[in-house]
Amino acid sequence: MVTPELICANWNFGSTGCERIGRHGCKDCQLVTYCSRECQKANWPQHKPSCKSPLRKEAWQPAWTLEGRTPAFMGGGLGQVFGDKKYLWGNVPAFDVLQLDKNEGADYSGPLRILFAASGDIRHVVKTISELPGSYSGTIEVTLNDRDGDIVARNIILHLVALVVDDIAIAVDCIIHLWYSALIRESDWNILQQQIRPLIEEICTKTAAKPPGTILGKTWSFDQRSLRVVLAKSAWDELLRYLDAPPGMDAQRAQQVRTIITLAESRKDYRDRYMCCIPPAHRVAFHKFREDGLVLPFGYPRGEFQVPNPTLYYGRCSWPMPDNADPRHGWPAEEVEDTSTGRATADIYGKLFFYLRGKISAFLMRLHSIDASFKLLQVDAASISDYVDPASFSRIDVSNISDYGWLGIHRTLLYMVPLLKPRLENPHATLITLFMNAVEETLTDKDRLRDLTPHSASSLKLVRYLPPDRRPTSRYDPVIVKVNMARDLVMDYDAIFDRYSSKLEFQKAAALLGAAMKHTHSIIDKWPYKLKLRPGKSGAQEEFDRAPGGGLSSKERYVEWRLTT
Incomplete structure (x- = not known):
């Protein structure tokens, strides 16, 4: 590299x-x-x-240890989610939903249609298109839908920047900061006002007399690329306001309202608990991002960043996300950490910055070499069939709406399976579902106690990663906290998920719709965030040490589905 x-x-x-x-x-x-x-x-x-900084020292101790008290996270319900509940950044890593070489083949050049039915941000789109084989010369159509207006508005704005700004280097850095930075530069602001605002204003002006609930569509064409947006009239008007300066807010005020959340005194023990589990070399960079919210190399000038990001502070005088929201959680940790930052090897957000530069640059360059069209919607996933063609998609990703607390697997299959291309047209057409909560909801007290015994498989594995080097001084000693935080990483959840899928009769539900679970996945591993290397193998300790920084529990389970007819 x-x-x-x-x-x-x-x-x-x-x-x-x-x-x-x-x-x-x-x-x-x-x-x-x-x-x-x-x-x-x-x-x-x-x-x-x-x-x-004391944070860099191996001997660093969390505040609860220095003060000899019970940490706040052991109390009764001090905010499982602290801050607003918007999820404007991905909380699982981006992946290539096509994987052409494993499916249609690296030489395939037929049309491809992809649906992100509950898209969240655009990270999967960027990764998928940036990793298309160089030989691919077909047409690709991507439909992104999310019911959250903030997410949809930001996705529209980021797509417009990608398609409108001719200079790729300028577009890349603008996208990075609009996507992830709390403050942006005047040059980014000028792109919003001079190149993006006129496009949206034209629609709002032409449809000013329409009733608020009228569904309106607009297609912008840019050579062989196009973007179609279908929104209610009221949502078009709101979209324009995402380009406005937050009322009464300058850079100083924006940072104040942000750090009220990200550096809240009441959450100090939660931050310290996280820092117990990451390498000392990363703690200073982690704390700096909590302070300034800028995705930049550690040593880069911050003086240009004086404009509150209107897509993040839109319509509010508060920070819109939980205190633990982190841009790194939306990208593969190993790929980010393998990104070179020269001699600044501990600069994890610098690594993220250069990783994003590379991925977004590849995404934009690929858009210039293929016929690509995008369609963005804001509807409930249950009604998306009213806005797209049936039996037309080569891939459908639904994030975790298949979890019990959202649509659930039965309704997800009911709405999504009919949208897949028939096997005769594309035998590789795949529906991808993510279960983030299934394991946790299925675990019993008996399951948990079994894995806590000293001679359980998980305990024996854990001690190889974290060999005891001293006797703990209290029940809240950082050593014990780190062991408890890491235990999830070494446990095996196959039987737990099998119990969940059996109870909900996955196979039977799919068969009724002419579909089946794929026994062998061809897009993403069933358990992509489990440790892959055995303790003691080359790279195993590094894999284990890297895992806590990704914000994942290892309980995340993907299931791929295919049509049987």
């Missing part, structure tokens, strides 16, 4: 600073790079608090 050109970290607010390439890393923290020893010395007063 090509090493990105990291700028020298010797910069100050209000001045240009050094603009040369940073080729030498800070040997103590590995968070920043410098062009020379002179620049490193000049920047030391600014860098010292981060470089010498």
